[in-house]
Amino acid sequence: MADLQEASEHDETNEGEESHKIFRITIRCTNCLSCQKVCPTDTIYFGSQHFVIDTDDCIGCEICIQVCPEDAIRVIA
């Protein structure tokens, strides 16, 4: 039980930890660069047609979602 509580508290802080969320940039993306400029881990890059997020380095801060003018970034898990 104590272990579960500790795990829960740990998840809430999430500082410097890898995120368990998975972010996906959808086809609504217009390649405006806003998310790439603000991402603290520099994990957003240009894919074959629009920007994509490298989930291995994403810390789940959601700053990219807040700045996206097209509402193109989704948390899918």
Ligand code: SF4
């Ligand atoms: S959630 Fe944060 S770390 Fe992850 S891609 Fe968006 S801005 Fe970058």
Ligand code: SF4
């Ligand atoms: S901020 Fe939104 S529209 Fe702009 S590049 Fe990022 S995902 Fe695409």
